Amino acid sequence: MTFNVILSPLLWALLAVAATTATIVVVWLWLKARRLERHTTGDEAVRAYLDDESLPMVSVLVYTHNDVEWLEQFLPALLEQDYPRYEVIVADDDSSDGTKDYLSEMLTRYTHLRTTFIPEGTRSLSRKKLSLMLGIKAARGEIVINTNAHCRVEAPDWLRLIARNFVPGVDVVLGYAHYRYDDDRKTGRRYRVLDSVMTASQWLGSAIKGRPYRGTGDNLAYRRRLFFDNTGFSRSLDLKWGDDDVFVSEIARGDNTRVELDVASHAEAHYHNVARAHYELKLRRDFTTSQLPTRRPFLAQGLWSCLHYVAWGALAAAAALDWRNAFTVAIVAVLALALWLLTGLAVKRMCATLQAPRLWLMATPLLWWRPVVNFAYRLRGMRIKKSNYTSIVD
Numbered sequence: 001m002t003f004n005v006i007l008s009p010l011l012w013a014l015l016a017v018a019a020t021t022a023t024i025v026v027v028w029l030w031l032k033a034r035r036l037e038r039h040t041t042g043d044e045a046v047r048a049y050l051d052d053e054s055l056p057m058v059s060v061l062v063y064t065h066n067d068v069e070w071l072e073q074f075l076p077a078l079l080e081q082d083y084p085r086y087e088v089i090v091a092d093d094d095s096s097d098g099t100k101d102y103l104s105e106m107l108t109r110y111t112h113l114r115t116t117f118i119p120e121g122t123r124s125l126s127r128k129k130l131s132l133m134l135g136i137k138a139a140r141g142e143i144v145i146n147t148n149a150h151c152r153v154e155a156p157d158w159l160r161l162i163a164r165n166f167v168p169g170v171d172v173v174l175g176y177a178h179y180r181y182d183d184d185r186k187t188g189r190r191y192r193v194l195d196s197v198m199t200a201s202q203w204l205g206s207a208i209k210g211r212p213y214r215g216t217g218d219n220l221a222y223r224r225r226l227f228f229d230n231t232g233f234s235r236s237l238d239l240k241w242g243d244d245d246v247f248v249s250e251i252a253r254g255d256n257t258r259v260e261l262d263v264a265s266h267a268e269a270h271y272h273n274v275a276r277a278h279y280e281l282k283l284r285r286d287f288t289t290s291q292l293p294t295r296r297p298f299l300a301q302g303l304w305s306c307l308h309y310v311a312w313g314a315l316a317a318a319a320a321l322d323w324r325n326a327f328t329v330a331i332v333a334v335l336a337l338a339l340w341l342l343t344g345l346a347v348k349r350m351c352a353t354l355q356a357p358r359l360w361l362m363a364t365p366l367l368w369w370r371p372v373v374n375f376a377y378r379l380r381g382m383r384i385k386k387s388n389y390t391s392i393v394d
Contacts, residue, residue: 002324003325005327007327007328008322011318011322014317015314015318015331017310017314018315018335021308022311022335022338024307025307025311026338029343029346030349032201032350033350034349035205035208036201036350037352037353039259039261040261040262040263040353049164050164050166050167055084056142056143056163057087057140058083058087058142059088059144059145059224060086060087060145061135061144061145062090062091062149063131063132063146063148063217064091064148065094065127065131066095066096066097066099067095067097067099068095068098070149071099071149074152075088077153077156078147078153080156081157081158081159081160082156083157083160083163085141086112087139089114089116089135090103090113090114090115091116092118093127094127116131116138117134128241132233133232133233136227136232139224142225143222144221144227145162145163146219146221147177147219148217148269150271151177151219151270152267152268154263154265154268155264157264161264161265162260165221165260170258171256172226172251172256173222173257174207174215174216175215175219175221175265175266175267176216176259176261176266176354177219177268178268179196179269179277180274181357189274190357190362191369191370191373192275193351194347194359194362194363195278195282195373196278196356197350197351197356198347200354202297202301204261206297207257208259209254210254210255212248212249213245213292213293213294214248215248217243217244218267219266226251230247233247235250237390238389238390239390240387240388241288245285245288245292246292249291266355283380283381283384284388286374286378287381287385287388302371305367305371312368315332315335315339340361340364343367344359344362347360347363347367348360
């Protein structure tokens with residue numbers, strides 16, 4: 001091996017491309033991580049909130065379908081929140097697993113618990129949307145907070161943390177929810193963590209910047225009147241899904257929306273099979289993405305992935321063309337190590353803010369793999385596109 005500092009123009013060009021794209025990749029990731037972190041810590045201290053005397057009446061809407069085991073575990077925490085005036089409405093989508101009996105028992109113990117029910121046989125519309133609509137119509141609160149039976153709230157002040165954001169002018173509060181990471185023991189669990197964190201940082205970060213386009217039905221709040229002003233889910237009644245994505249994109253704007261990321265405000269979703277749930281939710285989200293009015297966040301993510309590939313491709317090409325030159329190999333090694341470590345540290349910061357397992361050294365190969373998986377999901381989604389519409393009867 002030789003040591004020659006005089007390189008060909010092609011090698012200098014490859015190294016320049018690698019250094020430039022690597023810098024863009026790392027800075028982009030660190031800005032996303034800093035935005036989430038700052039919103040959770042720095043900005044919270046100066047943000048205006050409602051005091052205890054001004055907190056509005058709130059209706060917590062819990063969707064359920066054959067989830068009695070989850071209701072038994074998680075409903076009591078919702079009914080015992082540290083909040084002055086609220087009700088819990090369980091929207092039962094024709095459960096047949098003992099949910100009705102359990103709710104009947106709970107109704108005798110909690111006066112602020114109510115239920116709604118839709119019968120079997122409803123066709124040609126989203127059963128979940130119908131359940132939510134009935135619940136919202138029955139709601140007495142000024143604010144409606146959506147969650148699901150399989151979700152556990154993190155703390156007794158969850159409700160207070162969400163509702164405190166509804167100062168004058170704020171109509172929508174986007175909360176955060178994540179699946180229970182300890183329940184995922186199957187192959188690919190680290191990829192699912194990475195994918196969940198990157199997806200959440202994308203829509204949360206966009207909302208923090210004033211461009212909300214998505215939320216999660218596991219932890220979503222809005223003013224009840226806004227639902228009716230928007231004529232409910234009328235624009236997406238032909239879709240089985242989209243009660244969080246499409247609906248949020250219709251009602252949320254930069255000047256009427258807040259993001260709540262306090263750790264105690266998180267909701268934790270429980271699944272028997274996390275891998276299967278991640279697969280199904282990703283397919284649904286991929287479909288509803290096509291229904292959203294903006295493509296900007298997805299194009300930005302796609303551009304970032306391309307730059308990530310370009311950076312590593314340029315490094316690999318430079319090393320392959322001049323692998324006998326220790327000078328070239330040293331430059332490539334330094335750039336590659338810096339890119340690998342700084343990318344991992346940025347992802348690690350995102351994971352810390354979003355209460356996910358801390359990925360670091362594995363982040364780069366997982367980020368290589370993610371666009372490939374997303375493309376596979378897109379192809380799969382195209383093949384089953386018709387199943388997302390309510391005209392298809394299961």
